[in-house]
Amino acid sequence: MANVLQAGESVTFSGVYKVVHSGQQSEAHYVLALRGATFPGCLRCSDQAKFQLALSAVYVVTHPFFHSEQRVTIGEEYSS
Numbered sequence: 440m441a442n443v444l445q446a447g448e449s450v451t452f453s454g455v456y457k458v459v460h461s462g463q464q465s466e467a468h469y470v471l472a473l474r475g476a477t478f479p480g481c482l483r484c485s486d487q488a489k490f491q492l493a494l495s496a497v498y499v500v501t502h503p504f505f506h507s508e509q510r511v512t513i514g515e516e517y518s519s
Contacts, residue, residue, distance in 0.1 A: 444490045446480040454495035461487030473498060 444451070450472040459467045461484040472478065472490070481488040499505050 442491060444478055446478050446486040446488050446490075448478055448490075450474050450476045450478060452492055452495045453498050455493045456490040457493045459489045459491075460484050469493060 444456075450456075451474065453472065453474040455469050456472050457467055458470055460481055465483070470490075478488070478490050480486045
């Protein structure tokens with residue numbers, strides 16, 4: 440997998456990530472992660488879970504079409 444991140448590393452882009460676990464414990468699946476968060480360890484394979492960005496996305500409240508006075512602590516500002 441290209442551009443693979445691991446448990447404990449920071450989420451570089453908000454979006455949907457494909458998760459692949461160590462061993463045969465689980466099939467690959469997808470999760471949503473927000474920029475600035477830390478990828479968690481798996482309860483079964485600990486820090487062996489790998490994360491690959493499948494689809495980047497902007498957090499809705501940071502997009503200029505939906506921006507409000509409410510500020511968020513996780514997520515990036517919109518850029519095109």
